[in-house]
Amino acid sequence: MDYVNGPGRHHLFVPGPVNIPEPVIRAMNRNNEDYRSPAIPAMTKTLLEDVKKIFKTTTGTPFMIPTTGKRQSFYGSLSHLSEVRTLRIVDETDRVGKSPLSVPPVIPINFYCGMTISLIPLGTGAWESTLTNTLSPGDRIVSFLIGQFSLLWIDQQQRLKFNVDVVESDWGQGANLDVLESKLATDHAHTIKAICIVHNETATGVTNNLAKVRKLLDDYGHPALLLVDGVSSICALDFRMDEWGVDVALTGSQKALSLPTGIGIVCASPKALEATKTSKSVKVFFDWNDYLKFYKLGTYWPYTPSIQLLYGLRAALDLIFEEGLDNVIARHNRLGTATRLAVEAWGLKNCTQKEEWYSDTVTAVLVPPYIDSSEVVRRAWKRYNLSLGLGLNKVAGKVFRIGHLGNLNEVSRKVSSRGFIPSLSIMILQRFRFTKTGLQLLGCLAGVEMILKDVGYPVKLGSGVGAACAYLQNNIPLIPSRI
């Protein structure tokens, strides 16, 4: 059985890893270099400066941690194979629940030239780096359990011996901020050292309101650190590190940055850096002080980075800045809205229980009890060359997920003021800065409709695609570079 190739283009709609833009793939297709030459530190310096922009911070200090991803990520990169080898890996499905895809013990894995793959998960590494640099074992922290990724983070917090107040909500709901408020109101001695929150819970498609969390901390004059998992939000959803007083924010290269798995990016506020001075947690690989030492020396890397990924990151950031970060966020809003309209037209329910929590990067779709959502995912892959996200843990079999983040369509060029285009046209075009189409998304939605019919759900073919089209057709402007 061939686990790699399918006819035509693979449609990758898991909520990370996501499609990698061609310019990024090309930028990474290069030889190794001496990372101690003047070139790599010079590039790293600009990357560290530029990466702050995606967190919307001027005061934060970023750390780019070379960790990489789990088996699921390998599937993500399979659609971009240029060279295939085989590698024996252990089945890692236990972390996220049983996968319905029968994975053989030997699967083909892509190696970009020179890029090595280890099995240290990258969001998970960024979590650990955040906790162990700012806190000490025994510290009291408040952590919200709203889905599989917040659950895994809490598991890590407990295993690192923090004293975790778990605030649990139904899967499909956001963080319970009333409970947080009551904890802050009674914590006169400031025993709570940190609030840990997943901005966007990828398992259920729930986005939490970080501005509200900051306001609560400010209202009670509480000094707890605000530690935020932005793995499936940063670079796609509105995220404002400085404005929201986030102390540590983290993301991973395989999500909205649209790179291969391989870099965990963590950004620390001055207050978080101050906290490192009293943190007693054991850390070696993740110790920010090792990075800071090398930042001072101007060589930047305490250990060997992936040269190819650094070039990829440069290209990825260039594409994002070219489109404009706010336009990227607006594009994700359109993709999220179109997907939700399709789900409604199919007569299905969003796992996310209230509009205020709707996620613009992932939609978890509830199926009726007589359908196993894992079968939807299995069919998508086996019949339509489409990858959808599984329901994880508590919602396994009940939801399938449509990831709509990252590089979903081609990036168009900004209109140049040089050349023959008169300035009036430029002004008009500036109004239409959203230059991406939803056509790729429509392919996915069409696939889902056929699969729903396959598994016995009485969907009207074209209903969801039609609803999404009607919305997108009214909201997508012309591509300025093609006028």
Ligand code: PLP
């Ligand atoms: N946090 C969130 C919100 C995620 O969606 C994920 C992975 O999908 C992670 C953390 C864990 O990332 P990784 O699997 O790279 O460790």
